[in-house]
Amino acid sequence: MLSKMLLGRYIPGTSLVHRIDPRAKIIAVLLFMIIVFFANHWTGYLLLILFVLSLTKLAGLSLIFLFNGLKLILLLIIFTFMMHLFFTKGGTVLVDAGWFTIETEGIIRGVYITIRLAMLILITTLLTLTTSPLSLTDAIERICRPLKALRVPVHEIAMMMSISLRFIPTLMDETEKIIKAQSARGSTFMTGSLRARLNALTPIFIPLFISAFKRAEEMAVAMEVRGYHGEKGRTSYRVLDWQFKDTAVIIMMVLFGIVLFMIRQ
Amino acid sequence: MNIRLEKLTSIYQENTPFEHLALNRISTEFEEGKYYGIIGQTGSGKSTMIQNLNGLLLPSYGEVHVGDITLRRRTKQKIIHQAKKRVGMVFQFPEHQLFEESVIRDVMFGPKNIGMGEDEAREKAEYYLKLLNVDEALFDKQPFDLSGGQMRKVAIAGILAMEPDVLILDEPTAGLDPLSHIETMELFGKIQKEMGITVILITHDMNDVYEYTDEVKLLNQGNLIRSGSTKDILTDEALLREYELEVPDIVRLTFDLERKGIKFEKMPGTKEEFIGLYTKWRDGHAE
Amino acid sequence: MIEFNDVTYSYREEDHNALDHISLKFRRGEWTSVIGHNGSGKSTLVKLLMGVLEGYTGEIRIDGEVLTEENLQDIRRRFAIVFQNPDNQFVGATVEDDVAFGLENNGVERDEMVRKVEEALRAVNMLEFRTHEPSRLSGGQKQRVAIAGALAMEPDLLILDEATSMLDPQGRRDVLEILGQIHKDKMTTIIYITHDLAEIGVSDHAVVMKDGSVINEGTVDEIYHDTEALISSRLVLPFTIWMADRLLEGCYMLYDELVERL
Known part of the structure; x- marks a missing residue:
C-alpha cells in the first residue's frame, strides 16, 4: 500500500522535465497555482487538462501509474465533487427528492472545482516525482535567499533539511531492526487492546531516540572538526545551472497564463 | 527440538519491480x-x-518446522x-x-x-x-x-x-x-x-x-x-x-606445512592442538 | 612534528587519570599506530589534540608551537580525522557532496573543489560511486569516503580513531590497503588508533598504551617482540605472532617466514 503511494516520492530519470532547473520548476508550479484560477469555463479547463497531460507525457510517466499512485487522493476529490453536487444551488433543478436537490449549477461547479484540484495535485506530484529531494532543498534555499534580510536562517534550515533527508533511510533501517529485535523478545504490536499496543511502542521508541541523539552528537563533532562554522565564508559544491531552457519554461508558463486570461468569459 | 526447513523460498517485495529472490528452495535441518x-x-x-x-x-513458499510448530506463508x-x-x-x-x-x-x-x-x-x-x-x-x-x-x-x-x-x-x-x-x-x-x-x-x-x-x-x-x-x-x-x-588460520598453516613435507596425523582443531601436534612431529624428527 | 610533553588528563566523573604523564612524539611523514585496550587512553590522546577535550596539564606542541585555544582553529584546518562510526560522520547527501563538505567550509573555489573531490575519490577507489547515496554503500565503502573527505583537505596529518573497528574483515582490509597506498604515495603523516594488534603491521612506529601510560614504543618488530608487555596490556597476539612466540621463542615475522622456519 505505502510502497505504491506517490505523494512526495522521487523517480530518477533523464527526461526534459527532469532536467529543468529545480528553481524554474518550483516557480512554474507556483505560477500554475495562480493560473488555475483564471479558467472559468470549459475551454479554459480543457486547456489546463491538456497542458498537464502533455507535461506528464514529457516526463515519461504513464497516466495509469500516476492514477494508481494517487488513489487515496481520489477520495478527497470525489468528496469535493459531492459537496458541490449537493450544496451548490442555481440553474435548472434536475433531481428533487424533497430533502435534497441536485441543480445544474452544482454539477458544473463540481466538475470545474474537481478539475482544478486534480490538476493542482498532479502538477505538484510531477514536481516531486521528477526532482530529487536534494535539488528541491537546494532550490528552496536559493529562492528563499532574499528572506535572509528578514533574519530568516535560510542556510541553517536548508542544512537541516538536507541532513534529515540523508538520515531518513538510516533511521528507517534502524527502526526495522529494533522492531525485529523486540519482536524476537516476544513483544507484540499487532495484538491486544489499544493500550497494550501503545505500551508495546515504548521498547521501540526509546532505543530509537537514544540512537538518534547519539548520532546527532557524533555528527556534530564530525562537522565541527571538518571546519563547519555556519554559512560565513562557505562555498558551494553543488551549483544550479540556470540555462535558456529554464527561462523558456517560465516564459511559457506566463504565456499560458495570459492565454487563459484572455479567453475568460 | 529440531528445526527443519522444507523447500524454504523467500522473496522480497514480491510482484514489484524490486522483487528479489533471497532464498531458493532450501531444505535442511538443524539438530x-x-x-x-x-x-x-x-x-x-x-x-x-x-x-x-x-x-x-x-x-x-515452503515450510519451516520448529519442533511441532509449522510456519508457512500465512501463519x-x-x-x-x-x-x-x-x-x-x-x-x-x-x-x-x-x-x-x-x-x-x-x-x-x-x-x-x-x-x-x-x-x-x-x-x-x-x-x-x-x-x-x-x-x-x-x-x-x-x-x-x-x-x-x-x-x-x-x-x-x-x-x-x-x-x-x-x-x-x-x-x-x-x-x-x-x-x-x-x-x-x-x-x-x-x-x-x-x-x-x-x-x-x-x-x-x-x-x-x-x-x-x-x-x-x-x-x-x-x-x-x-x-x-x-x-x-x-x-x-x-x-x-x-x-x-x-581459509581458517590453523587449516591454512597446516596445509602449508604439509606442502613443505610436515605431515600431522590429523587436522588440528585449535591452536593448542596444533602446538601439540607440531612439537610431537618435531620431537619425532629430531636428529 | 607533534609532541606531547608530560600530559595528564582525567575525566571529571573518574578518579584515576585517563592520561598519566604522557610524553610522546609523532614524526612527520611517518605512520604511527597507537594500540591499546578500551580505556587505555588512546582516544583521549586524539581528543586533546583536536581540542575536543580541554583542561589537561603539560603541553602539546605542533611543529614547536604550543597548542592553545587561540591557534586551535588554525590547527584543526591542518588535521583531518576519521571516526569509528561510518554512518555518523557522513554529512553529505551523496558521496561527492560528503567529500566536498570540508572544502565548502574552507571556502575553496568551485573549480578547484571539483578537481580535488575527484582526485580524493580516485585515491580511495570510490570514483565510480560518486553520485551514490550513503544508504547504498557498505560500512567499508563509507569509511573510504570519509578518508577521501579527509584527503581532499590535503591535511598535514591524518588521524584514524578506531576507523575500522565496526567493519567486516573485507572492509577492514580494503581500508588498510588504501591507507597504505596513500601513505606510500603522498608521504601523509598518519596516526592510527586501534585495539587490534593485527592492524599495525604497516606502521613505521607504534605505541602501546595501558591505563593511561605508554608501556612500550618502537618499530613494529620491537613491539611484537615484547609479547609479555602486549599480553599484560590486555591485547591479543595475531595468529602468526602467537605461533612464532610459542614455537620459535618469540620473534616477529610475517606468515611466509613462519611457514619457512617451522
Missing part, C-alpha cells in the same frame, strides 16, 4: 544440541534464513509467538535494543513477554546476568550508564533469560575488541555445552566457525551450497576459495 555456523558472502541469504527460523519473516501471530519462545535471537549490536529504566527490568522484558510471572522472570534475569559476569551492583542501574561491553552482556542475558531451545547469534562479536571477542565466543561455547542448546552462529570470522561449531551450512546467492561437518567444509580449500571465504 538439537549442535553448534551450527552459517557462512557465505554478504547478500548470500544468511540473515533471511535465520529470520525465517523464528517467524520474524514467514516463508514465501497466525499466535503460532509465531510460540516459535519465538523457543528460538532466541541475538542480533548484531544487541545493545541497541535496551530500553528499560534498569538493567534487571530490561533482562526481564523477554521472559515476561513469553508468559513468565514477575518472580520467575526476576529469578531467571538474575541467574543469567550473573552467568555473564555482570556485577550485581549494576542490576538497578540504567542500562545506558554502562560501558559498551557491559551493555552487550545485558542484552545477551535478555535473550538467554527466555531460555530458548535454540539460540541464534548474528555477528555477536561485531565491533568488539579482540579480547572481548574471545571472551564472548568462549562464553557462548560454554553455554552451548552446559545448557545443551542448539546454537546457530552467523559470522564472517572463519576462525571462530572452525574453532567453535560442529556443523556448517554454506550459502551463496540464496542457494544452499553445502551442509555438513565443520571439519569437512572448512578444510576444503578449493570450495572456500570458490565462494570467496577465508
Whole structure:
C-alpha cells in the first residue's frame, strides 16, 4: 500500500522535465497555482487538462501509474465533487427528492472545482516525482535567499533539511531492526487492546531516540572538526545551472497564463 | 527440538519491480544440541534464513518446522509467538535494543513477554546476568550508564533469560575488541555445552566457525551450497576459495606445512592442538 | 612534528587519570599506530589534540608551537580525522557532496573543489560511486569516503580513531590497503588508533598504551617482540605472532617466514 503511494516520492530519470532547473520548476508550479484560477469555463479547463497531460507525457510517466499512485487522493476529490453536487444551488433543478436537490449549477461547479484540484495535485506530484529531494532543498534555499534580510536562517534550515533527508533511510533501517529485535523478545504490536499496543511502542521508541541523539552528537563533532562554522565564508559544491531552457519554461508558463486570461468569459 | 526447513523460498517485495529472490528452495535441518555456523558472502541469504527460523519473516513458499510448530506463508501471530519462545535471537549490536529504566527490568522484558510471572522472570534475569559476569551492583542501574561491553552482556542475558531451545547469534562479536571477542565466543561455547542448546552462529570470522561449531551450512546467492561437518567444509580449500571465504588460520598453516613435507596425523582443531601436534612431529624428527 | 610533553588528563566523573604523564612524539611523514585496550587512553590522546577535550596539564606542541585555544582553529584546518562510526560522520547527501563538505567550509573555489573531490575519490577507489547515496554503500565503502573527505583537505596529518573497528574483515582490509597506498604515495603523516594488534603491521612506529601510560614504543618488530608487555596490556597476539612466540621463542615475522622456519 505505502510502497505504491506517490505523494512526495522521487523517480530518477533523464527526461526534459527532469532536467529543468529545480528553481524554474518550483516557480512554474507556483505560477500554475495562480493560473488555475483564471479558467472559468470549459475551454479554459480543457486547456489546463491538456497542458498537464502533455507535461506528464514529457516526463515519461504513464497516466495509469500516476492514477494508481494517487488513489487515496481520489477520495478527497470525489468528496469535493459531492459537496458541490449537493450544496451548490442555481440553474435548472434536475433531481428533487424533497430533502435534497441536485441543480445544474452544482454539477458544473463540481466538475470545474474537481478539475482544478486534480490538476493542482498532479502538477505538484510531477514536481516531486521528477526532482530529487536534494535539488528541491537546494532550490528552496536559493529562492528563499532574499528572506535572509528578514533574519530568516535560510542556510541553517536548508542544512537541516538536507541532513534529515540523508538520515531518513538510516533511521528507517534502524527502526526495522529494533522492531525485529523486540519482536524476537516476544513483544507484540499487532495484538491486544489499544493500550497494550501503545505500551508495546515504548521498547521501540526509546532505543530509537537514544540512537538518534547519539548520532546527532557524533555528527556534530564530525562537522565541527571538518571546519563547519555556519554559512560565513562557505562555498558551494553543488551549483544550479540556470540555462535558456529554464527561462523558456517560465516564459511559457506566463504565456499560458495570459492565454487563459484572455479567453475568460 | 529440531528445526527443519522444507523447500524454504523467500522473496522480497514480491510482484514489484524490486522483487528479489533471497532464498531458493532450501531444505535442511538443524539438530538439537549442535553448534551450527552459517557462512557465505554478504547478500548470500544468511540473515533471511535465520529470520525465517523464528517467524520474524514467514516463508514465501515452503515450510519451516520448529519442533511441532509449522510456519508457512500465512501463519497466525499466535503460532509465531510460540516459535519465538523457543528460538532466541541475538542480533548484531544487541545493545541497541535496551530500553528499560534498569538493567534487571530490561533482562526481564523477554521472559515476561513469553508468559513468565514477575518472580520467575526476576529469578531467571538474575541467574543469567550473573552467568555473564555482570556485577550485581549494576542490576538497578540504567542500562545506558554502562560501558559498551557491559551493555552487550545485558542484552545477551535478555535473550538467554527466555531460555530458548535454540539460540541464534548474528555477528555477536561485531565491533568488539579482540579480547572481548574471545571472551564472548568462549562464553557462548560454554553455554552451548552446559545448557545443551542448539546454537546457530552467523559470522564472517572463519576462525571462530572452525574453532567453535560442529556443523556448517554454506550459502551463496540464496542457494544452499553445502551442509555438513565443520571439519569437512572448512578444510576444503578449493570450495572456500570458490565462494570467496577465508581459509581458517590453523587449516591454512597446516596445509602449508604439509606442502613443505610436515605431515600431522590429523587436522588440528585449535591452536593448542596444533602446538601439540607440531612439537610431537618435531620431537619425532629430531636428529 | 607533534609532541606531547608530560600530559595528564582525567575525566571529571573518574578518579584515576585517563592520561598519566604522557610524553610522546609523532614524526612527520611517518605512520604511527597507537594500540591499546578500551580505556587505555588512546582516544583521549586524539581528543586533546583536536581540542575536543580541554583542561589537561603539560603541553602539546605542533611543529614547536604550543597548542592553545587561540591557534586551535588554525590547527584543526591542518588535521583531518576519521571516526569509528561510518554512518555518523557522513554529512553529505551523496558521496561527492560528503567529500566536498570540508572544502565548502574552507571556502575553496568551485573549480578547484571539483578537481580535488575527484582526485580524493580516485585515491580511495570510490570514483565510480560518486553520485551514490550513503544508504547504498557498505560500512567499508563509507569509511573510504570519509578518508577521501579527509584527503581532499590535503591535511598535514591524518588521524584514524578506531576507523575500522565496526567493519567486516573485507572492509577492514580494503581500508588498510588504501591507507597504505596513500601513505606510500603522498608521504601523509598518519596516526592510527586501534585495539587490534593485527592492524599495525604497516606502521613505521607504534605505541602501546595501558591505563593511561605508554608501556612500550618502537618499530613494529620491537613491539611484537615484547609479547609479555602486549599480553599484560590486555591485547591479543595475531595468529602468526602467537605461533612464532610459542614455537620459535618469540620473534616477529610475517606468515611466509613462519611457514619457512617451522
